[in-house]
Amino acid sequence: MARQCCTIVFPAALVLLLLGSADAQLEVGFYRKSCPNAEAIVRAEISRVMTVAPTLGGPLLRFFFHDCFVRGCDASILLNATDSSNPAEKDAIPNSFLRGYKVIDTIKANLEKACPSTVSCADVLALIARDVVSLAKGPYWEVPTGRRDGRVSIMSEALNMLPGFTANISSLKSQFAAQGLSVKDLVVLSGAHTLGNAHCFTVTNRIYNFSGRGDNTDTDPALDKRYVPKLRGKCSPLPADAIKLIEMDPGSFLSFDNSYFTLVSKRRGLFESDAVLLDDSETRAYVLRQANAPPTEFFEDFGVSMVNMGNIGVLTGSQGEIRKQCALRN
Ligand code: HEM
Known part of the structure; x- marks a missing residue:
């Protein structure tokens, strides 16, 4: 009896453990040792931007949603098309009004200066979203980090995955x-x-x-x-x-x-x-x-x-890469 019980319970426990570890791949303070100022570098630039150009807050927050819903939160939204016959996510109509790419590039350049090839563009988008909201007098939350950047970005996926404004x-x-x-x-x-x-x-x-x-x-x-x-x-x-x-x-x-x-x-x-x-x-x-x-x-x-949205389809460990420039594959 006991053995029968455990052959049933054990696989279920294993499944739970595996599911748990999928969630646990990201970690608050992932850059604590590898780039201790990473979050401060992002926040400093977003504080500056929210003072001089507060209307950029909206699109900068929206980037994270549009990134996560297409191929997961892997910064695929920031990649340029490889050539004109392969348009990228950023070329899709719902993404065409996003603004703030320069802000993201500045933040990434500052991070590369401080800690080369360490902080992913995918994490930059997650941290920007949090900082925009909290600097606009909204809530502050801890952002689990450790995402890596994808290498694929396809326009049609953005058209298919992003909800439309007439959706029921x-x-x-x-x-x-x-x-x-x-x-x-x-x-x-x-x-x-x-x-x-x-x-x-x-x-x-x-x-x-x-x-x-x-x-x-x-x-x-x-x-x-x-x-x-x-x-x-x-x-x-x-x-x-x-x-x-x-x-x-x-x-x-x-x-x-x-x-x-x-x-x-x-x-x-x-x-x-x-x-x-x-x-x-x-x-x-x-x-x-x-x-x-x-x-x-x-x-x-x-x-x-x-945080739930930020867990969608993340690449971690040795998956993907840490891009040097957010618009370009390494
Ligand atoms: C539920 C499905 C959603 C739909 C259908 C939707 C649709 C839209 C549309 C059509 C716009 C106006 C874009 C423009 O005309 O430039 C917009 C703006 C915006 N959306 Fe959503 N959205 C959704 C969910 C979200 C989510 C989940 C977030 C973030 C957590 C978000 C954040 C924003 C922000 C911040 C703006 C303002 C952008 C700006 O100021 O340029 N949206 N959304």
């Missing part, structure tokens, strides 16, 4: 689940839309031509009718203002707070992918709870979910 709740849930992220991670991480700007083309259909009729009443029923004139005041019909920028969280788009949830709860989230968080009981309950609460719970959850 079931696609969002399944795209997050495919990355090992929960429904809670989805709603918590969407709270990043408290920071930054979007282009008018992401909302024009919702305010002018939702069902294709294009008359004055053809607006998205999921959008607060009283909010439509405000948005129309900012964005004219296509193509006039297609690439004009609007604040996603008007009034506090440079500070990380929980007002995103207040907006979504009032049916004033900018994208359809924000509005649909009211369509699922779990995401809806979270939105409504955060809408009227101090940001304590959201701040704590955000750090946890960012």
